[in-house]
Amino acid sequence: MGRPITETDRRAVRRHHAAGMSRNAIAKKIGRSASTVSKIASSFEPPLSFDRAAEVATATAVRKADLDQRRTEMAHRLHDVAERELGKMTERTLYWEWGGKDHTYAQKEQPEPTPADRRTMMATAGAALDRSLKLLPPKQDPGTEGRSVVGELMAGLARDYVARHGGPPPDADDDQAAADGQ
Structure with missing residues (x-):
């Protein structure tokens, strides 16, 4: 059997509750279990309540709004990546390599990337657009x-x-x- 509830425990619960502390925070502060704090809180007239549904709902709404904002920003960044990759498909491209027994450097500039590189750029742009549209679908066709x-x-x-x-x-x-x- 646990130790009996004292008047000191009752005063501490009332004081910490008035300060806005949660049931678990009070329990930790006074060194009692959460169920003991609940028992003490229910012994008052009127009983002390730890119902925080309104606070939780507000915090949840704020969290959802923050995530919506982050998702929107990420979708815009992915669109930027797609546009950048598509823009590279028609730009002059510098190709280089090290090779041979003497480790010589060679470079060649071409008017456009090779077909294989263009395919890679298109795949990157397509993946970025796909993810962007999944994060932030168009509002209306x-x-x-x-x-x-x-x-x-x-x-x-x-x-x-x-x-x-x-x-x-x-x-x-x-x-x-x-x-x-x-």
């Missing part, structure tokens, strides 16, 4: 946005036609039939 703009334009023209002519615009088939003389 650009084609969808373009279609919605055209749709809104057509709807606006139809409303304007109704306002001017008092009825819906004729169908394209009706226009073609009138042009054919039917």
Whole structure:
């Protein structure tokens, strides 16, 4: 059986709780178990609570926001890598080597990298873009946005036609039939 709870323990728990310490921190500070601190806290009227759900929720939200920011920054950096690699594909490239028994140095400049090097650059750029898009997917398909703009334009023209002519615009088939003389 553990040692009995003293009035000193009760005062210490109340004082540390008022200072905002957690149950485990109080237990460590006064040299008692966390369950003993909980027992002491529940003996007060009203009982002392160590419920920190609101604090935990706030801390979790802040942590998620920080991770979102870091993920966004990483996605931008990966896009930069991809652009840099794609830019190298058409730049002049210096190739060099050490060789021979005399360890001679030779270099050659070419207008573009070799096909093998270009393939490597393309793979690097593709991997960087792929990871970037996984970290930060596009918010909306650009084609969808373009279609919605055209749709809104057509709807606006139809409303304007109704306002001017008092009825819906004729169908394209009706226009073609009138042009054919039917």
